[in-house]
Amino acid sequence: MDEPVVLTGAGGRVGTAILEGIGEAYDWRLFYHSHPDEVLVDGEVIVGDVTEEEKVRELVEGAGAVIHLAGDPRPEAPWDSVLDNNIHGTKVIMEAAAEAGVEKVAYASSNHAVGAFETDERTPEMYRPEDEFRLDGSEFPRPSNLYGVSKATGEVLGRYYYDHSEMDVVSVRIGNLTRGHPPKEYERGQAMWLSYRDCAHLFDRCLQADYEHAIVYGISDNERKYYSLESAREVLGYDPQDDSAEFTFEGEPKDAQ
């Protein structure tokens, strides 16, 4: 991609994983909510809020793609915050991107958009390798909290702006992104683990592939899983390298022992 790539929420965990992994590969416009202490890559730095319409219009002007991560990231965030930062903020950035003629938008949805599939009847069995329950992205959202409601609404906005503009839009239901491997006894975290390098590769594919409109799951190729990777593989060409089963309790690769 020759045009600049806008990254909102550049200071967050997902933004960090992306910049560490593919920071050299693009011409970034980095949007931070507050002035960053450290910027991981060369790139234009803009500080502001995704709800500032005029600033957002300038941010996306002439950009080729937008990776939209900004928002209140707390699963327990109160409604007023997710209504404004996540729902309204996502509308503002997607509308600006559509009007600016941006080619691709990758939107950070969340496992919390579908967290209520994890019912008492299904857990903890659904977190285990032998369990065959899978979500594949064709199911309606079942949010686990109001944050999840806001993320599911962002998916609806993505569909709306895909249908009413020239942009491709992909919503990535991101699992449990952690730099180290989650503890073995945290079965849910293991099942939805997304490694930093797989995260960077996944969003690289979101900048490269032609997907029209898609909803995919973003996890590593874990032995334990209840999210299907089929859609991300087929639609994006996602090819994850990590598997939570290959790490010991301490988070070291097994073959390093």
Next chain:
Amino acid sequence: MDEPVVLTGAGGRVGTAILEGIGEAYDWRLFYHSHPDEVLVDGEVIVGDVTEEEKVRELVEGAGAVIHLAGDPRPEAPWDSVLDNNIHGTKVIMEAAAEAGVEKVAYASSNHAVGAFETDERTPEMYRPEDEFRLDGSEFPRPSNLYGVSKATGEVLGRYYYDHSEMDVVSVRIGNLTRGHPPKEYERGQAMWLSYRDCAHLFDRCLQADYEHAIVYGISDNERKYYSLESAREVLGYDPQDDSAEFTFEGEPKDAQ
């Protein structure tokens, strides 16, 4: 149902159809946005806004069911209005209903939540009797406008509160409710026509049936249709009596000629 039934948006078109048809069958609490000139049935009248949390809590206290119609009804409504009145308002009323232990919530979604299925390639053929394209409620929303985005978000909220409370929640994607029959040349309107009496019967079923969680289409049994009635029939026991094909251009029943 012995407990009172809350009807928000009582002064609107859907509210009018409901009160004309089943006004005598329930003990109503009628919620109006402004003081009504005329109230169609006996019942408690409350004037306010669904975003007024304290007032809404009092409104639903001790109620057995809520029919939630209130909101900005304009397909062309601006984002700020649907964000506040439709998205935030629906959250306020559903949360209050969940906390009050209400048994059932019937939520007025809209054909605009799925209006972008009506693509240039499919229309006008999809509006015609011989066309077999059907939406059945299992498809993701594809809103035709920001009003439709807000309605689809209400469906997400309905799912969320169903999963996190004891309430049954049904979202009704209401078609084209008109007292008279839409003109013959308005094929889309014919295909999604909902007569006043079928509308009242449909919401009666929403107060009587045990549906857990459902998304259904609300139209009459039109010869032309692209919404399946299967889900409403099966889940709610909906048994529509009208068919737009049985009316002449003037809106009179054919057998009355």
